[in-house]
Amino acid sequence: MSATPAILLLADGHVLHGKSFGKIGTAAGEICFNTGMTGYQEVFTDPSYYGQILIMNNVHIGNYGTKNTDVESSSVKIKGLIGRNLEDKYSRMQADDSLEDYLIKNDIVSIADIDTRALVTYIRNKGAMNCIISSETTDIEALKAKLAEVPEMEGLDLADAVTTREEYELGNPTSPIKIAVLDFGIKVNILKNLTNRGAHLRVHPAHTPLKRLKEFSPNGYFLSNGPGDPAAMPYAIETVKAIIQEGLPVFGICLGHQLLALANGVPTYKMHHGHRGLNHPVKNKITGLSEISTQNHGFAVDADKINEHKDLEVTHVNLNDESIEGFRMVNKPVFSVQYHPEATPGPHDSRYLFDDFINAIKENSK
Numbered sequence: 063m064s065a066t067p068a069i070l071l072l073a074d075g076h077v078l079h080g081k082s083f084g085k086i087g088t089a090a091g092e093i094c095f096n097t098g099m100t101g102y103q104e105v106f107t108d109p110s111y112y113g114q115i116l117i118m119n120n121v122h123i124g125n126y127g128t129k130n131t132d133v134e135s136s137s138v139k140i141k142g143l144i145g146r147n148l149e150d151k152y153s154r155m156q157a158d159d160s161l162e163d164y165l166i167k168n169d170i171v172s173i174a175d176i177d178t179r180a181l182v183t184y185i186r187n188k189g190a191m192n193c194i195i196s197s198e199t200t201d202i203e204a205l206k207a208k209l210a211e212v213p214e215m216e217g218l219d220l221a222d223a224v225t226t227r228e229e230y231e232l233g234n235p236t237s238p239i240k241i242a243v244l245d246f247g248i249k250v251n252i253l254k255n256l257t258n259r260g261a262h263l264r265v266h267p268a269h270t271p272l273k274r275l276k277e278f279s280p281n282g283y284f285l286s287n288g289p290g291d292p293a294a295m296p297y298a299i300e301t302v303k304a305i306i307q308e309g310l311p312v313f314g315i316c317l318g319h320q321l322l323a324l325a326n327g328v329p330t331y332k333m334h335h336g337h338r339g340l341n342h343p344v345k346n347k348i349t350g351l352s353e354i355s356t357q358n359h360g361f362a363v364d365a366d367k368i369n370e371h372k373d374l375e376v377t378h379v380n381l382n383d384e385s386i387e388g389f390r391m392v393n394k395p396v397f398s399v400q401y402h403p404e405a406t407p408g409p410h411d412s413r414y415l416f417d418d419f420i421n422a423i424k425e426n427s428k
Contacts, residue, residue: 084165101407109247127157220290246288285318356408
């Protein structure tokens with residue numbers, strides 16, 4: 063581990079001292095934590111983490127190195143990394159780089175030698191807030207001034223920063239299952255789960271209007287995950303409203319789930335500290351079964367308002383805090399979940415949702 067000192071400053075003035083890891087520099091964003099023990103590289107490249115400083119709560123991160131194919135997007139999306147033991151040595155023969163080399167190549171400032179369990183407890187009590195990491199200055203007042211310039215996550219539309227710039231197609235071009243995908247920060251393995259089931263996809267930038275989506279002649283629509291505040295995306299909400307009126311099957315994940323709720327008049331809210339990890343228990347209210355899920359979100363759908371909505375049915379709830387994890391429209395083939403059924407990393411309990419979507423398209427096309 064580097065001998066270069068590094069500082070972590072939270073927006074409430076809390077200061078922690080550690081050691082530099084990765085790039086020497088300064089990085090700021092909203093602090094959040096992930097409780098997963100594995101899959102750190104997939105987590106780092108998840109576009110839904112854009113704009114955030116990530117605490118990896120597991121004691122050892124980096125011990126199996128990094129591999130060029132273990133990614134959910136084309137680059138690291140976190141703004142910075144906080145760890146207890148960030149490991150430069152690794153055991154996996156197939157690895158392409160050490161964690162530190164990987165972070166340096168991706169310009170990620172990190173801090174190690176932090177008591178992450180104590181820090182996570184602190185965030186769970188105090189709530190999510192902005193923070194700043196620096197390994198280039200120890201001037202607390204200067205860091206406070208920089209941190210004051212960082213915008214709050216609430217009210218930010220970050221999909222623009224991570225969406226595709228150009229349309230592209232994936233899957234079998236002769237497939238009868240054609241899905242128009244709206245990319246707000248989509249993960250690679252969501253696309254794989256759809257193409258592995260025989261679908262032909264055209265992936266569109268976040269601001270694409272319905273008119274352009276329809277030119278693909280889809281028989282289903284997919285609304286992706288992504289970062290930021292869904293309520294700050296009126297353009298997407300209006301497009302989703304129009305998509306619903308098409309009467310075709312629609313599946314939304316995470317941010318897509320929140321946008322579907324907003325399109326139906328159900329508000330979203332900023333959570334105290336969010337859900338991020340690989341072991342969140344969810345109850346499927348339709349089957350009565352539980353699922354262990356992968357999650358990454360800092361906003362959620364208002365439970366009271368959705369339960370009052372006559373056209374919506376809650377299908378999944380979080381067994382830890384009873385927050386809304388899924389719903390469907392009563393009279394349309396439209397459904398969504400807050401968590402990540404592709405689960406990379408994580409358990410595959412919920413991958414049946416992709417089958418449900420494909421089957422809904424097949425049924426609707428008869």
